[in-house]
Amino acid sequence: MEHRLRRSWLLTPASSPEKLAAAIKSAADVAVLDLVEFVVERCKPAAREHMSAAVRVVEAAGKEAYAQVDAQLLYADLHASVWPGLAGVVISRAETTEQIKEADQVLTHLEAERGLLPGTVRIVVACETARGNHAAYELATASRRVWGLTLGRADLIMDLRPEPSTEIHMMQYLMQRLITIAGAVGATPLGAWWRAPDRGLLATPDNTLQAARRGRAIGFRGALCVREDQVSSLNQGFTPSPDEEHAATRLLAAYDTATIAGNAVLRQDDRLFDRGTARCARSLLDLAAACKPPLAMSS
Amino acid sequence: MTLLIRRSNLLVPATDAAALHEAWRSNADAITLDLEDGVAPARKAEARALVRPALAQAKPGRTEVFVRVNKPLLHADLAASVWGGLHGIMLAQAESAQDVLQADAALGELERERGISIGSIQIIVLIESPRAVWDIRSIISASARVTQAGLDESDLAASMRINPLPEYDPFIYARGRLVVEATAAGVLPVGMAYPLGLQASLMPAEELNRMANNARNSGMKGVVCPHASWVEPVNRAFTPTDELVAYNRRVRELFAAGVAAGTAAVPLDGRMIDVPVDEWAKVVIATAEACAVRDEEKRRAMGA
Structure with a gap:
């Protein structure tokens, strides 16, 4: 089991040193150096030039560096991004297994050429289009490097509009399908359960916290965001709350006592529970422990 | 079946x-x-x-x-x-x-x-x-x-x-x-x-x-x-209620009468009965009948 937390992934334009400086000061677990969303066509060559320095800056700040690359511009974007210290790439608007395989090959080549350990640069597949979602399982299994899956900005790209309830049409289906696929292949599902009017992830810190809490409740483990003030909301939302921890501790204690006594179906107040519920409680406590800062643990 | x-x-x-x-x-x-x-x-x-x-x-x-x-x-x-x-x-x-x-x-x-x-x-x-x-x-x-x-x-x-x-x-x-x-x-x-x-x-x-x-x-x-x-x-x-069964029997009767009279769309209480509605009525009635058979079987077994 891997213990590094990746709850908040802050997208930052690779072309802006000021933005980058702000990003590394934030509490983001991962800085995603973007070559796609925030970089207009004519600025791409300059942004690519910045990448090797940016990767070094992020790594020096003790964060993980990812690059967000365009599935249609893999060769140029990957050549710009793969430098020692790069942890992985988010492949935006991925649609075909050929793209993932091509990325895998280019990564293998660049790792060898630039002195990175072979096979270490990971892939997060962003299924942002209908085709990408339709092929999500195939994309997730197209390379051993695929570590994570996300819907990216599918709401915008697929033009999914809000329902009167503020839920976004189709998103519950798409989120849960992707989370299921991620679970089936052993990848990490990234995302939050956003509601309108937070389109384009322009959510207030509080709405971001709620989106992260909802997201964690359906299986997401972390999410991408675009503003520094959303970072701590994601970190908090993807960390079990003290109340949840307390409830899980209480439930597990009751379960363990009962199991020792030879029973395996438990009743606590009006709730009935069995091994599955106990396993859920245990995984919540594992996550809570992993989220505690090391200092707090030793004090 | x-x-x-x-x-x-x-x-x-x-x-x-x-x-x-x-x-x-x-x-x-x-x-x-x-x-x-x-x-x-x-x-x-x-x-x-x-x-x-x-x-x-x-x-x-x-x-x-x-x-x-x-x-x-x-x-x-x-x-x-x-x-x-x-x-x-x-x-x-x-x-x-x-x-x-x-x-x-x-x-x-x-x-x-x-x-x-x-x-x-x-x-x-x-x-x-x-x-x-x-x-x-x-x-x-x-x-x-x-x-x-x-x-x-x-x-x-x-x-x-x-x-x-x-x-x-x-x-x-x-x-x-x-x-x-x-x-x-x-x-x-x-x-x-x-x-x-x-x-x-x-x-x-x-x-x-x-x-x-x-x-x-x-x-x-x-x-x-x-x-x-x-x-x-x-x-x-999971057992259709008597009201639901009665309603669906009416649906089937009216629909059959409509078909006999040459139409496949019959109004009932503001709804339109057509083939899918009739098909659904069949499912409800068949489910109710099968539940009744099962319940009767259970009653007999209890008595035995």
Whole structure:
């Protein structure tokens, strides 16, 4: 089991040193150096030039560096991004297994050429289009490097509009399908359960916290965001709350006592529970422990 | 085609004598003796030895009897369970078609050895991992023995490391997939509405009935009940009411009259009856009749 937390992934334009400086000061677990969303066509060559320095800056700040690359511009974007210290790439608007395989090959080549350990640069597949979602399982299994899956900005790209309830049409289906696929292949599902009017992830810190809490409740483990003030909301939302921890501790204690006594179906107040519920409680406590800062643990 | 009526399936730890006693007195369509999650690891052997005496207590026609088996202890559990009076097994942790085929083959051997009609022991598959949700089609169609399929939602949540909250249903997709794939394969999907399927609890019968109605309205054909108090509200939810049956008989009569008069669209109380409405009426009436047959069978068995 891997213990590094990746709850908040802050997208930052690779072309802006000021933005980058702000990003590394934030509490983001991962800085995603973007070559796609925030970089207009004519600025791409300059942004690519910045990448090797940016990767070094992020790594020096003790964060993980990812690059967000365009599935249609893999060769140029990957050549710009793969430098020692790069942890992985988010492949935006991925649609075909050929793209993932091509990325895998280019990564293998660049790792060898630039002195990175072979096979270490990971892939997060962003299924942002209908085709990408339709092929999500195939994309997730197209390379051993695929570590994570996300819907990216599918709401915008697929033009999914809000329902009167503020839920976004189709998103519950798409989120849960992707989370299921991620679970089936052993990848990490990234995302939050956003509601309108937070389109384009322009959510207030509080709405971001709620989106992260909802997201964690359906299986997401972390999410991408675009503003520094959303970072701590994601970190908090993807960390079990003290109340949840307390409830899980209480439930597990009751379960363990009962199991020792030879029973395996438990009743606590009006709730009935069995091994599955106990396993859920245990995984919540594992996550809570992993989220505690090391200092707090030793004090 | 006869409809399989198995509205309530009451899950009871094989080691819990009091719960089992209560289960026999309940009106459950089926009882499943649990050897799996409901039994502590140290008591598995003891639980196994209790299955055959329990099967002997069952009144034929009253409730069907199933046994929930441990996948890692499949052969021992099946050997302890496949005796006269067993209707089927509940196969927990069904991960692949291979798992179902293994159980199928082992059941076949035991049926042959023990003089039980070959192929008669049914399988209810429980899906507990995202891999199995994704591969559900091959799992439920692996054997003709599979008659029902459901999600074990608490184990599924655990295997996905989900920290569920009651307000946010994490299994809209998984349950939808179950209903579509099972129905397409001629297998009955079973499950309770969220959050009760994931976090079972005791609540007033009317509340349970409302939740069971929600489950039925989303395509489920029955519920695996963790407690005897669930049985009555669940049976009620999956039995068409007299009013609904009367209404649908009227639908059928009016539609037949309309067709005889040369139209295939007939108004009734502000609604338009056409072919799909008539088809649905047939399903409601057939379900009600099959429930009545099952209930009469249970009453007779009680009297016997």
